[in-house]
Amino acid sequence: MTTTRQPRIPGPDHPITVEPTGARVVARIGGQIIADTTRALTLREAGYPPVQYIPLDNVDQSLLTPSTTQTYCPYKGDASYYGLALADGARTDAVWFYPAPYDAVADIAGHVAFYTDQVDVVVGT
Incomplete structure (x- = not known):
């Protein structure tokens, strides 16, 4: 059985905004910097905490390990994952x-986000 995924459009019942963070954002584990940028985007979605999306070219890509994990968000699209070595x-x-995010959040293409229970993400450092 094949399921057709219908993108959902953000609206009053589930708002999503993507805006430039406007401050330096540093992602680190302990003393090791994983990412450092002044070009992050803040995605705010409904009642969830804001998420910092960092341009991939501002991430130490030598630490990224591809993952086979994939998930789906009806508002953003198919997500892929990396581990950190x-x-x-x-x-x-x-x-x-999101390799090909839906139109409503197209600005996050080419950006990554970090699980804050694994990586410290600090805005305004």
Whole structure:
């Protein structure tokens, strides 16, 4: 059985905004910087905490390990994941991104986000 995915459009019942963060954003684990940028985007979605999306070219890509994990969001599209390979051990699926996000959040293409229970993401450092 094949399921057809119908994108949902953000609206008053489920608002989503994507705006430039306007401050430096640093992602780190312990003392190791994973990403550092002044070009992050803040995605605010309904009642969820804001998420920092960091341009992939501002991430230390040598630490990223591809994952086979994939998930789906009806508002953003199909998500893919990376793990992080660090000297003190690996972090599985700590990073996610949308290779082809839906039109409503198209600005996050080429950006990644970090699970904040695995990576410290600090705005305004």
